[in-house]
Amino acid sequence: MSRLLDVENLRVIFHTYRGTIKALNGIRLWLNEEERLGIVGETGCGKSVSALSVMRLIEAPGEIIDGQILFEGNDILKLSEEDMDRHIRGKRMSMIFQEPISALNPVFKVGFQIAETIAHCNDISIGDAYKLVPESLEMVGLDWKRSIDLYPHELSGGMAQRVMIAMALAIKPKLLIADEPTSALDVTIQAQILQLLDELVKIGKNAVILITHDLGVASEFCDRITVMYAGNVIEISNSEEIFDEPLHPYTKGLISSIPIIGASRELTGIPGSVPDLVSPPSGCRFHPRCDFCFDRCRTEPPTLSEISPGHFVACHLYSDGVKEG
Amino acid sequence: MHNEGSNVISRRQLLVEDWKHTLYLWRQNKLAMVGTVLVAFFILIAIFAPLIAPYDPIEVDLSQTLLPPSSEHIFGTDQFGRDIFSRVVYGARIEVGIILLVTVISGTIGLAVGITAGYFGGVIDDVLMRITDVFLSFPNLILAMALSAMLGRGVFNAIIAISLVGWTIIARLARAESMKIKSLPYIEAIRALGASNIRILLLHILPMCMSPVLVQLSLRMGSIILTAAGLGFLGLGAQPPTPEWGAIVSDGRSYLVEQWWISTFPGLFIALVVLGFNLLGDGIRDMMDPRIRR
Amino acid sequence: MEAIVTIENLRKYFDIKKSIFSKPRKVKAINDISLNIPRGSIFSVVGESGSGKSTLGRLILKLIEPTSGKICFEGEDITDLGSKDLIKYRREMQIVQQDPYNSLHPRKLIKDIVGEGLKIHYKLPSDEIYVRIKGILERVGLREEHMFRYPHEFSGGQRQRIAMARALVLRPKFLVLDEPTSALDVSVQARTLALLKELKESLELTYLFITHNLAVVDYIATHVTVMYLGKIMELGSKDEIFSNPKHPYTMSLLEAIPSVGRGKRIRKIPRGEIPSPLDPPKGCLFHTRCLQAMDICSKEEPDEIEISKGHLCRCHLYS
Ligand SMILES: Nc1ncnc2c1ncn2[C@@H]1O[C@H](COP(=O)(O)OP(=O)(O)O)[C@@H](O)[C@H]1O
Ligand SMILES: Nc1ncnc2c1ncn2[C@@H]1O[C@H](COP(=O)(O)OP(=O)(O)O)[C@@H](O)[C@H]1O
Ligand code: SF4
Ligand code: SF4
Ligand SMILES: [Mg+2]
Ligand SMILES: [Mg+2]
Numbered sequence: 001m002s003r004l005l006d007v008e009n010l011r012v013i014f015h016t017y018r019g020t021i022k023a024l025n026g027i028r029l030w031l032n033e034e035e036r037l038g039i040v041g042e043t044g045c046g047k048s049v050s051a052l053s054v055m056r057l058i059e060a061p062g063e064i065i066d067g068q069i070l071f072e073g074n075d076i077l078k079l080s081e082e083d084m085d086r087h088i089r090g091k092r093m094s095m096i097f098q099e100p101i102s103a104l105n106p107v108f109k110v111g112f113q114i115a116e117t118i119a120h121c122n123d124i125s126i127g128d129a130y131k132l133v134p135e136s137l138e139m140v141g142l143d144w145k146r147s148i149d150l151y152p153h154e155l156s157g158g159m160a161q162r163v164m165i166a167m168a169l170a171i172k173p174k175l176l177i178a179d180e181p182t183s184a185l186d187v188t189i190q191a192q193i194l195q196l197l198d199e200l201v202k203i204g205k206n207a208v209i210l211i212t213h214d215l216g217v218a219s220e221f222c223d224r225i226t227v228m229y230a231g232n233v234i235e236i237s238n239s240e241e242i243f244d245e246p247l248h249p250y251t252k253g254l255i256s257s258i259p260i261i262g263a264s265r266e267l268t269g270i271p272g273s274v275p276d277l278v279s280p281p282s283g284c285r286f287h288p289r290c291d292f293c294f295d296r297c298r299t300e301p302p303t304l305s306e307i308s309p310g311h312f313v314a315c316h317l318y319s320d321g322v323k324e325g
Numbered sequence: 326m327h328n329e330g331s332n333v334i335s336r337r338q339l340l341v342e343d344w345k346h347t348l349y350l351w352r353q354n355k356l357a358m359v360g361t362v363l364v365a366f367f368i369l370i371a372i373f374a375p376l377i378a379p380y381d382p383i384e385v386d387l388s389q390t391l392l393p394p395s396s397e398h399i400f401g402t403d404q405f406g407r408d409i410f411s412r413v414v415y416g417a418r419i420e421v422g423i424i425l426l427v428t429v430i431s432g433t434i435g436l437a438v439g440i441t442a443g444y445f446g447g448v449i450d451d452v453l454m455r456i457t458d459v460f461l462s463f464p465n466l467i468l469a470m471a472l473s474a475m476l477g478r479g480v481f482n483a484i485i486a487i488s489l490v491g492w493t494i495i496a497r498l499a500r501a502e503s504m505k506i507k508s509l510p511y512i513e514a515i516r517a518l519g520a521s522n523i524r525i526l527l528l529h530i531l532p533m534c535m536s537p538v539l540v541q542l543s544l545r546m547g548s549i550i551l552t553a554a555g556l557g558f559l560g561l562g563a564q565p566p567t568p569e570w571g572a573i574v575s576d577g578r579s580y581l582v583e584q585w586w587i588s589t590f591p592g593l594f595i596a597l598v599v600l601g602f603n604l605l606g607d608g609i610r611d612m613m614d615p616r617i618r619r
Numbered sequence: 620m621e622a623i624v625t626i627e628n629l630r631k632y633f634d635i636k637k638s639i640f641s642k643p644r645k646v647k648a649i650n651d652i653s654l655n656i657p658r659g660s661i662f663s664v665v666g667e668s669g670s671g672k673s674t675l676g677r678l679i680l681k682l683i684e685p686t687s688g689k690i691c692f693e694g695e696d697i698t699d700l701g702s703k704d705l706i707k708y709r710r711e712m713q714i715v716q717q718d719p720y721n722s723l724h725p726r727k728l729i730k731d732i733v734g735e736g737l738k739i740h741y742k743l744p745s746d747e748i749y750v751r752i753k754g755i756l757e758r759v760g761l762r763e764e765h766m767f768r769y770p771h772e773f774s775g776g777q778r779q780r781i782a783m784a785r786a787l788v789l790r791p792k793f794l795v796l797d798e799p800t801s802a803l804d805v806s807v808q809a810r811t812l813a814l815l816k817e818l819k820e821s822l823e824l825t826y827l828f829i830t831h832n833l834a835v836v837d838y839i840a841t842h843v844t845v846m847y848l849g850k851i852m853e854l855g856s857k858d859e860i861f862s863n864p865k866h867p868y869t870m871s872l873l874e875a876i877p878s879v880g881r882g883k884r885i886r887k888i889p890r891g892e893i894p895s896p897l898d899p900p901k902g903c904l905f906h907t908r909c910l911q912a913m914d915i916c917s918k919e920e921p922d923e924i925e926i927s928k929g930h931l932c933r934c935h936l937y938s
Contacts, residue, residue, distance in 0.1 A: 216877030220878060257808065260879050267838065511722050518736040519736070519739050524739070
């Protein structure tokens, strides 16, 4: 399988009056064609910023200050804004968000908005595109006769997310980025949407980056999982291994926080909270919350290294080849 | 008591932080700076009027009538030989007084009516809002004219007239704000604690309505001057020889072609100060915008 | 077990007006609910959003007036009490809300937020108030220095603790927790739930725990009520409901939970979405989505059936 996306050493900052927020601190991400990557971590760890960077949607006061993003072999950070619009964004990659209703334009009917997307990416007239809308709506499980003339505010959260999916997949993207697509929905609707997405992505052979704070969702949907903490990637592994053999203390903390039916165990959680990224902790950014912290952790930031095939971790506990369970 | 010292410091640091942030936003907004300077000048003139003005603003000197601007009378003199510059400078005091009183009166009435209507809703709201609608359905200046004509001439009646015109917008704003806040979870939590309506209104809703109302009041200061000057100009507001700017402009009306300076200089001051207040008000409104603020 | 809260045939209808010209329509947010909340229990209410969970909590606290029915607290009928007579019950029952970003007054210091209840109910000297606030903050894992800060300086999890402190400072016996952890990260949720469990034991509280997350229910609750469109679909002890779920809706809620680390699952999730409460389905409220619906389901509303002692279920499958 060939490499679709390769992000190296990506650094993103935000300029604010309080100082510079170091939102991404040289992260590494990659994705093969048709692969599904989950990005998990607590709120404020840089998941959305990563996604927006890949779409090159970081706007002032944000700035990408370093790194490269190879998409199908080209560094998209070097493309002009025009080329980005004409060939990449909304053509070869598309995105869906947590708040689908606010991502839609409130003054146009749903059908028209889908038609516009189809027209834009296939270079056909709106009229021709409109004929394809019913099929699009049916594909995401909506009754097209009933939904084509609705305005976004008339949709429930679940319906709006279906419409967003229809629009995002109408362009047949190589890469679909979904940023917390089900976090605002009821579990039942979340399950429906994930099932739908699963089917459609299988048919469309799209690669997916699924951002979620729910490790359960990520593990079910994704092949591989990237755990982020405070602007760093701290662990990468395939979905089964990350639960069976989590390495990083943060990942372990996250897993031990999830209530599981029938598990009847105490939930430990993780003490403290995500640090302010204006002045992140020195050394390992997780050290103030880490039970395993030792001297080296306070001064030297750990780097991501491969502990077993395909399993990467950034933690000093593993940096001398010492591996523990 | 209880190690409070260190906590007070941390709170002060917080305030300092907040001020720094405000200053930072201020410096980013050039127009607001211009507004601040204009308004500051205006207020300084009002405060130091006796020091700045070379002549008495009211005393008539028939030997000096209708002199054009010169080094002795930089804005010239009027038909009674009074120094226009001195009149304009003293006029600033009157304008400041009008602004303050109108702001306090219309702000208080508006807030009281608005938060009560918004919080209780139902019949109380309907009645109070129909009254506001009546006031709002007339153009501002016309209503002010009608009211001051009814109340009689004079600065104080003008102030009351302008306040009676101005409170409605504040009331609408306070009502909207109070309706929004009363349905927020924290008010429900306070109700669950057993707080009475009065307590909720005064201690919890009122403070939250203050900042949009203050912004709105500051935005309206320009138009207060304009209305006051308008009334003065029409002879309904301040009466001669009070050096109210609108009244001075009115004095010069019949001399506009030959002795342009009588009306022009106070007119220019009105324009500059109104501009200053508007720029300042816009600046404050922008800075209060939570999207910019955090 | 003796009941701390009893409700009988409780209803709450909201009038909805689309515009001034249309005639008002009724939303039956709570439609004939009866239940007993045993003292010392963690009585959880689950269901999708719009099923009436928050409304139920508000009714019990008398933050809104019921349309009909009866609410008793410790055996006293409080349904028709006015605000004067309610004041003594306000000390006994409190609430922690869902949204930590809107549940604290943004312009008040933490000490004033937490101390508000004391100021309303007691005339205490200020250092007594100070000591009590400090005590309760420490009880929920915060520190004295936090008293002089504003809400925006705290994370979501800390804000929920402040909200707990505000509720607990009056030493209530009964707490409505309306999705207290839904807005929090799992790592923070875990610690918050552990704290709630511990506080319940040490302060001898009873919780009405509203949530849409059945995994959380399994972790914390002793009793479960499953609600749908204002009615109880299934009710029983937690162990009974989780080991022996009967109602198709309960089963779909269980089915929909992502399985953690156990790979992909084919699941039987209900079709469609919760219908508009303005025009609820005839017959069984759930029949439009139920995977086991039968002919009778769209025609006749099922009665509540006692599956075993204390386990109620409203479904034709069991009649
Ligand atoms: N537009 C922005 N302005 C300032 N800071 C931002 C902006 N967007 C994100 N950040 C900061 O970047 C960091 C990462 O945010 P984000 O990627 O949104 O987190 P996540 O999606 O993991 O919850 C946070 O510290 C956040 O405060
Ligand atoms: N104040 C209100 N006015 C009108 N309708 C309301 C009000 N509060 C709740 N409802 C309606 O009652 C139903 C139940 O709401 P709620 O109790 O908030 O459900 P849940 O907490 O289970 O999500 C919803 O359909 C909602 O629209
Ligand atoms: S590097 Fe040190 S502080 Fe960081 S996670 Fe590993 S053990 Fe903990
Ligand atoms: S009564 Fe019928 S429709 Fe309702 S839950 Fe039971 S089987 Fe399903
Ligand atoms: Mg995000
Ligand atoms: Mg609710």
